[in-house]
Amino acid sequence: MRIVACIKAAPEDQDIHVAPDRTLDLSRAAWKVGAYDLNAVEAGRRLVDEVGGELVGLSMGGEALAATKLRKDVLSRGLDRLVVVAGDPAGDALQTATALAAAVNEIGDVDLVLLGAGSADRYAQQVGTVLGALLGRPTLNAVDHLEVQRDHVRVERLLEDGVQVVDVPLPAVLAVTSGINTPRIAGMKDILAAGKKPVLEVTPPVGAPAATTRTVSVLAPEQKDRGRVLVEGTATEVAQQLAQFLKAL
Amino acid sequence: MTEAWILVYDQEAGTALTRSARALADRVVAVSLGAGALATADLTLTVDVAPGTLVEAYARPVAALLAERGATLVLAGADVRGRLLAGQVAAHLGVSPVDVAGVVQASPLVVTHPAYGGVAVVTEEVTAPVAVLVVAAGAPGPAATPPVSGSSAVEASALEPEPGLVLVETRAKSGEQVNLASATRVVGVGRGFGAEADLDLARAVAAKLGAELACSRPIAEGVGWMPAERYVGVSGATIAPDLYLAVGISGQVQHLVGVRGAKVVVAINKDKNAPIFAHADLGVVGDLYEVLPALVAAL
Ligand SMILES: Cc1cc2nc3c(=O)[nH]c(=O)nc-3n(C[C@H](O)[C@H](O)[C@H](O)COP(=O)(O)OP(=O)(O)OC[C@H]3O[C@@H](n4cnc5c(N)ncnc54)[C@H](O)[C@@H]3O)c2cc1C
Numbered sequence: 001m002r003i004v005a006c007i008k009a010a011p012e013d014q015d016i017h018v019a020p021d022r023t024l025d026l027s028r029a030a031w032k033v034g035a036y037d038l039n040a041v042e043a044g045r046r047l048v049d050e051v052g053g054e055l056v057g058l059s060m061g062g063e064a065l066a067a068t069k070l071r072k073d074v075l076s077r078g079l080d081r082l083v084v085v086a087g088d089p090a091g092d093a094l095q096t097a098t099a100l101a102a103a104v105n106e107i108g109d110v111d112l113v114l115l116g117a118g119s120a121d122r123y124a125q126q127v128g129t130v131l132g133a134l135l136g137r138p139t140l141n142a143v144d145h146l147e148v149q150r151d152h153v154r155v156e157r158l159l160e161d162g163v164q165v166v167d168v169p170l171p172a173v174l175a176v177t178s179g180i181n182t183p184r185i186a187g188m189k190d191i192l193a194a195g196k197k198p199v200l201e202v203t204p205p206v207g208a209p210a211a212t213t214r215t216v217s218v219l220a221p222e223q224k225d226r227g228r229v230l231v232e233g234t235a236t237e238v239a240q241q242l243a244q245f246l247k248a249l
Numbered sequence: 250m251t252e253a254w255i256l257v258y259d260q261e262a263g264t265a266l267t268r269s270a271r272a273l274a275d276r277v278v279a280v281s282l283g284a285g286a287l288a289t290a291d292l293t294l295t296v297d298v299a300p301g302t303l304v305e306a307y308a309r310p311v312a313a314l315l316a317e318r319g320a321t322l323v324l325a326g327a328d329v330r331g332r333l334l335a336g337q338v339a340a341h342l343g344v345s346p347v348d349v350a351g352v353v354q355a356s357p358l359v360v361t362h363p364a365y366g367g368v369a370v371v372t373e374e375v376t377a378p379v380a381v382l383v384v385a386a387g388a389p390g391p392a393a394t395p396p397v398s399g400s401s402a403v404e405a406s407a408l409e410p411e412p413g414l415v416l417v418e419t420r421a422k423s424g425e426q427v428n429l430a431s432a433t434r435v436v437g438v439g440r441g442f443g444a445e446a447d448l449d450l451a452r453a454v455a456a457k458l459g460a461e462l463a464c465s466r467p468i469a470e471g472v473g474w475m476p477a478e479r480y481v482g483v484s485g486a487t488i489a490p491d492l493y494l495a496v497g498i499s500g501q502v503q504h505l506v507g508v509r510g511a512k513v514v515v516a517i518n519k520d521k522n523a524p525i526f527a528h529a530d531l532g533v534v535g536d537l538y539e540v541l542p543a544l545v546a547a548l
Binding site: 011013016092095117118124125128130140158165166169177178182209210213216219220221226227229230235239240241245246247249 | 303305308309328329330332333335336337339340341343344345346347348359362363364365366367368369370371372373374375376377380383413414415416417418419420421422458466470471473477478483484491492494501502503506509513514515517521526527528529530531532533534535536539540542543544546547548
C-alpha cells in the first residue's frame with residue numbers, strides 16, 4: 001500500500017513577537033512541522049508496518065521546507081521519503097489542495113492520503129476536504145480509528161454527538177483526529193537514518209486558482225488587563241487567601 | 250434582495266444557522282439533507298437521505314444545485330459534518346471554504362478567524378464570486394439579529410448521492426450534555442493532574458463553588474479523561490464566565506483564547522513561571538494536590 005501523509009511547516013506560536021500596535025513579527029519564529037500533522041504520519045507508519053508498502057511525506061511550502069533540520073525531523077518520525085512542492089504557505093485551502101493534488105497524482109498509485117486535524121497556523125481543517133473533492137476520492141474528516149480490510153478501510157469517525165463507523169473504499173483521503181495515536185519520539189537511530197532518506201522536489205502545477213479572500217489585517221487580539229497578583233506560601237495559607245478572594249466575588 | 254443558502258442536516262443546528270444567515274441576507278433558503286423542513290427558513294429544499302448514506306455524499310449534487318440556482322452565499326456549521334460538506338461543496342464550486350469566527354460587515358463581506366493558535370486574528374474580505382462560509386456556533390452577526398421566522402415554503406428535491414462511503418453504524422455518544430457557554434463559574438483542569446481519579450479534587454472544589462468542570466485539550470483528546478465538549482480553547486469551547494479557575498494548566502495561547510471573555514481568571518500552578526500567571530487576576534503558586542483539599546476546607 002502506498003500512503004501519503006500531508007504535513008505543513010508553520011512558525012512556532014511561542015516565537016511570534018507581538019508589537020504594542022498588535023502587529024506580529026514572525027521573523028524570529030522557528031518553523032516546525034505542525035503537531036497534528038504528526039498524527040497523520042504516525043497513523044500512516046502503523047498501517048504500512050502492518051500491511052506493507054511505503055509511507056511518503058508530502059508538503060507544500062516556502063523556504064522553511066529547504067531546511068535540513070526540518071526535513072530530518074519529519075523524516076525521522078517514520079516517513080520513507082519526502083516530497084516537497086514549492087508554494088505559498090499562506091495560500092487558502094483550495095490553492096494548497098490544488099498543489100497537493102497534482103503532487104499526489106505525480107507520486108502515482110497512492111492508495112491513501114492522510115492529513116492531521118488541522119494546520120498549526122490556520123487550523124481551518126479544510127485542506128483534506130478540498131483535496132478529496134479535487135482528487136474525486138471518498139473523503140472523511142475526524143477519523144479516530146482506522147483499520148485496513150482488504151480493498152477498503154473501516155474507520156470510526158468522531159462526531160460532536162456520536163461515532164460513525166464507515167467503510168471507505170480505497171483509494172481515499174482521510175483526516176485524522178489528534179487523539180487517534182501518540183506520535184513517536186524519534187530516537188538517535190531514526191535521526192541518523194533520516195539523513196539518508198530521499199527528498200524529491202516537484203514543480204508546482206501551473207495556473208493556481210485565484211484566492212478566495214483578500215487579507216485585510218493580521219493582528220493580535222486586544223488583551224484584557226488582568227490583576228496579575230501572585231500569592232505564595234503554605235497550602236493552608238494560600239487556600240485561605242484564595243477562598244477569601246472567591247467568596248468576595 | 251440578498252439571499253443566503255444554508256446546508257442543514259439537523260433541525261437544531263439548522264435553526265442556529267438560519268440566525269447567522271439572517272444577519273447576512275434578507276432571505277434564507279435551506280438545503281435540508283434528511284432533516285425535513287426548517288420553520289425558520291423562507292424556503293427549504295428537502296432531500297431524502299437514503300439509509301446507510303452520509304450527508305456528505307451529497308456534496309457534489311448540492312454544489313450543482315447551488316450553481317444552477319445562482320447561489321452566491323452559502324453557510325454551513327463548523328461541526329465535523331458541516332466542515333466536510335462545506336469544504337467539498339466549495340471545491341466543486343471552484344472556491345475555498347472560508348472559516349468564520351466573526352462577521353465584521355455583510356457587504357462587502359468581511360469576516361474574522363483566529364490564526365497561529367490564537368496569537369492573531371485574521372480579518373479578510375471574501376472576494377470570490379461565491380462565498381462558502383463555515384460558521385462557528387454563535388458567530389455574531391454585524392448587527393443584532395431580530396428573531397425573524399421565515400415563510401417556510403417547502404420544495405422536494407431529488408438528489409443522487411455519490412457512491413463510495415458506506416455508513417455501517419452510528420453510535421450515539423453516551424453521557425451528559427454540557428453547556429459551558431452559559432456557565433457563570435468554571436473550573437478548568439489540565440495536565441497538572443497525574444491521574445483520572447485525581448480530578449475528584451477539582452470536582453470537590455467545583456461543587457463548593459457551584460461551577461462547571463472544563464479542561465485543556467490534552468485532557469480530553471490526549472488522555473480522554475473528559476468528553477471533547479468540555480475542552481476550552483481555540484479549537485474547543487469559548488467561554489465567558491464570571492470566574493474561571495485554571496488548575497494545573499500551563500496557559501498556552503491556544504487554551505487562553507477560549508477564556509479571554511472571563512471576568513475574573515484565577516490560576517493554581519506549581520510553576521512560578523507558568524505563562525497562565527500573566528493572564529490571571531490572582532495566581533496561586535502551589536501544588537494542586539495540597540492546595541485543592543485545603544481550598545475545599547476553607548470554602
Ligand atoms: C492547532 C492547535 C490547537 C490547539 N487547541 C487547543 C485548545 O483549543 N485548547 C487547549 O487547551 N489546548 C489546545 N492546544 C494545545 C495547547 O497548545 C497546549 O498543549 C495545551 O493547552 C496544554 O495543556 P495543559 O496546560 O493542560 O498542559 P501542560 O502545558 O502540560 O501544563 C501542565 C501544567 O500543570 C502544572 N502542574 C504540574 N503538576 C502540578 C501540580 N501538582 N500542581 C499544580 N500545577 C501542576 C505545570 O507546571 C504546567 O504548567 C492546541 C494546540 C494546537 C497545535
